[in-house]
Amino acid sequence: MDVATGIIILSETLLGALGNCSLLYHYLFLYCTEGRVRATDFILMHLTVSNSLAILSKGLPQTLAALGLTHFISDLECCLLRYVQRLAKCMSIGTTCVLSVFQAIMVSPMDSCCKDLKVKAPQYVTVSVSFCWILYVSVNIIFPVYILYISGNWSMINITNKRDLGYCYSYDNENVSGPVYLILLVLPELLFSVLIVWANGSMILFLYRHKQRVQHIHRNHVSSRSSAESRATQRILVLVSTFVYFYILASLFRIFMALFDDENWWLINTENIISLCFPTVSPFLVMRRDSPVFRASFAMMKNKKSRYHTPK
Structure with a gap:
């Protein structure tokens, strides 16, 4: 069971690292060639960064622990690793929320309550993503500082919870860290x-009304523009729905783990596998063949190559 778990987590880690690095490369390529990226691409770039942090901070140590190398890092290193894991998890849900709300505003009808935000929304994307980073970098730093404090005051602080993560031990004081x-x-x-639920519901409602409306429209230029907008919305809906599915599933397993006093390694291993599913599959949901990111990047690469081979 441990070997099988290690192989599964290792496969997720390698596949997710390859996909996220490829996606991040294309976003950086677009930024270097065009000087800017679209608002959705900017959000997806930060989602890719958070997914990469999740894979590196959780996938690698969990793989080594499942393959037999246990408790190989110190308490300080464990605190830092847990900090990165929490930061990646929080930024994943934060950027997904920003992506959902932004797309819901952009595809909303002109007569909706969000009509005034359609023009200003792209300007708020950078501020929103930066706010998420500042918030969660500041909030999550409390936990490693707290653990370092109690590790130096064992006689003063009563440790009420000690979790075996496989690669290290995680300590907690329920009286303090619970409310925080x-x-x-x-x-x-x-x-x-x-x-996220509101934004997804709004986009689904928009797509439903849009489908009914375009059935009576036969002009090519209107239908092609509308269908392109619908395809972009559907891609984001698939990505966000995948996140929500794995997030709820992993949360249920965390609840089951909290209900058991003893350490159930089947639940722990299953939760570790599920928590890495979205960081692994999300870049491949974005890197579809019809993705505008890759159409643009490959087109620019092709044009650049053709200029070098044009005869004088």
Whole structure:
């Protein structure tokens, strides 16, 4: 069972690292050639960064632990690793929320309540993503600082929870970290989850109304523009729905793990595998053949190559 778990997590790690690095390369290529990227591409670039952090901080140590190399890092290294894991998880839901709300605003009808935000929304993307990074970098730093404090004051602080993560031990004091975790992390996640559900529902409603409306439209230029807009919305819906599915599934396993006093390694290994599913598959959902990111990048590469081979 441990070897099988290690092979599965290793496969997710390698596949996810390859996909996210390829996607990040294309975003950087677009930025270097054009000098800017679209708002959705900017959000997806930061989502790719958070997915890469999740894969490196969780995939690699979990693979080594499943293959038999256990407790190979110190308490300080474990704190830093847990910090990166929390940061990647929080930024994943934060950027997904920004992506969902932005796309819902952009595809909303002109007579909706979001009509005034359609012009200003692209300007707020950078501020929103930067706010997520600042918020979660600041909030998550509390936990490693707290662990380092109690590790130097074992006689003063009563450690009520000690979790074996396989590659290290995670310590917790429920009287202190419980309320802090609830206020600083759980409540923002609930707010982002509500916004994601609202944005997805709005986009689904828009696509449904759009499908009914274009059935009576036969002009090619209108239908082609509308269909392109619908395809972009559908791609984002698939990406966000995949995130929501794996996020809910992993959360259910975390709840089951909290209900058991003893360490159930089947639940732990399953939760580790599920938590890496979205960072692994998300770049391949974006890197579809009809993705505008890759059409643009490959077109520019082709044009650049043709200029070098044009005879004088």
